[in-house]
Amino acid sequence: AQSVTQPDIHITVSEGASLELRCNYSYGATPYLFWYVQSPGQGLQLLLKYFSGDTLVQGIKGFEAEFKRSQSSFNLRKPSVHWSDAAEYFCAVGALSFGNEKLTFGTGTRLTIIP
Amino acid sequence: GAVVSQHPSRVICKSGTSVKIECRSLDFQATTMFWYRQFPKQSLMLMATSNEGSKATYEQGVEKDKFLINHASLTLSTLTVTSAHPEDSSFYICSAAWGHNQPQHFGDGTRLSIL
Numbered sequence: 139a140q141s142v143t144q145p146d147i148h149i150t151v152s153e154g155a156s157l158e159l160r161c162n163y164s165y166g167a168t169p170y171l172f173w174y175v176q177s178p179g180q181g182l183q184l185l186l187k188y189f190s191g192d193t194l195v196q197g198i199k200g201f202e203a204e205f206k207r208s209q210s211s212f213n214l215r216k217p218s219v220h221w222s223d224a225a226e227y228f229c230a231v232g233a234l235s236f237g238n239e240k241l242t243f244g245t246g247t248r249l250t251i252i253p
Numbered sequence: 254g255a256v257v258s259q260h261p262s263r264v265i266c267k268s269g270t271s272v273k274i275e276c277r278s279l280d281f282q283a284t285t286m287f288w289y290r291q292f293p294k295q296s297l298m299l300m301a302t303s304n305e306g307s308k309a310t311y312e313q314g315v316e317k318d319k320f321l322i323n324h325a326s327l328t329l330s331t332l333t334v335t336s337a338h339p340e341d342s343s344f345y346i347c348s349a350a351w352g353h354n355q356p357q358h359f360g361d362g363t364r365l366s367i368l
Binding site: 172174179180181182183184187228239240241242243244245246 | 257259285287295296297299302344346348350355356357358359360361362364
């Protein structure tokens, strides 16, 4: 079965600083990988996804992520964070099950931005 | 594009009441819809997967008689929490996808509080 680990429960960065959120996955085949962001009391918004091809994936809001098969990682990065980036971030791995793609989520990383 | 609407956003009701939550894909046809449950400060746990016109597939440990799922059309799925009790209080989120290799798009969630 697939699994996702987000080692950092909470990260605090200054506005304008760079950001990297870690994600490690476990899956027996080539994974489908996703990063979602959740604001308090709301659903999830897709930031970016990796299915195949270029291992550096560009997403919305200036985010990018790099798939590294050798490290089983899919870390999320942003060169300069904005106060509006404060939210909960979830990494997820997708796998086909009975013809449907099921997502397994990590436990999330809460991002706090300080002025 | 890819908007998923979930209604209601918040429900407060007495123990023993049945509660219906709707999930609609507004601008695409969702071949598959997913229902998740999220406890405070935790990740999303998949409850069930539903394909239009067929019975939902429930995850292990989820009571299918307790959580009734109907996916009558390509744009609507409903989750009914039957005879709800305080332990059913949670944040329920739906998502929808329009085919294989397509990411899931999430609704804004429903906060269910059972008194």
